[in-house]
Amino acid sequence: MKRILSGIQPSGKLHIGNYFGMMHPMVRHMETAELYVFIVDLHALTSVHDRDRLRQGTLEAAADFLALGLDPERCIFWVQSDVPEVCELSWLLSVLTPMGLLERCHAYKDKVAKNIAASHGLFAYPVLMAADILLYQAEVVPVGKDQKQHVEVARDIAIRFNNTFGETFVIPEPEIDETTAIVPGLDGQKMSKSYDNTIPIFLDEKALRKRVMAIQTDATPVEAPKDPSTCNLYALLKLFAPEDKMREVHDLYINGGAAYGYLKQDLFELINDYFAPARARKKELLDNPDYLRQILAKGAEKARAKATVTLERVRDRMGLKY
């Protein structure tokens, strides 16, 4: 059984990019893998400096995952900061991490270009992520394309560590589903909480419709042919529409007749129906935060038991036991 791990930041409302890039594949893996799923609140601190928002975001992310089908009895599900061993490992890995490796990371450069504060934490984000992955000896890490480079950094650090101190870490592999590798946002850029271009998974009908209607499209007239490969509305429809519907849409793009307003209405209905059952479950879960806390505490206990084994080995290998 493969050991599969992936985390999500509670840095805002989880969106359909998070869903297709990571949450949906993780829920599917529950059937066949030893699964580790966690909410990376320490990572979210690189962008969220508001106590109530982070607390609420963490509980909501837990409710989101459970509502979308994650079964805490069939995986280890916890909050990152409840296993503080990860911070120690992050430091131990950082002393082996070349500056150049982090300087090349696109996610950091993109965020700074978008005026997100260039803190040391944001720069060192991939080292903490490497600690997350290596602490649990994960073999496979399902991510969207935006996070592929960070998994490669984790691989690089693990190989360096093993070469320097002896075989210690499993070398992880990223897993990317090419059909959902980068879900575009309303503006056509990568859908991202920090770019405010998302379609959150759990919006009520009215807010969802408003969000879908705000998808930016070009000014090509209805009757003119359009290029599906550059249209974010088309890419979003493809995630939700059944094959026969998508064939129809494709023909309209190629031959002319694709009216963006009608297609947005179709997309709204598809998303609304797709998430309706999960939305009801989420509401029930959020009404009982103590139940969520209990599940997360149980998960943290299991995760911590695994983490301490790896960390003890690392401390020993590095000469921290005297």
Ligand code: AQP
């Ligand atoms: N647009 C996307 N398309 C496909 N996958 C995506 N993911 C995020 N956006 C897309 C995947 O979701 C997982 C969890 O992401 P995260 O919340 O930990 O961080 P992120 O990638 O930085 O997501 P955001 O929304 O862009 O968050 P902020 O703005 O807070 O940084 C990851 O596997 C990611 O690939």
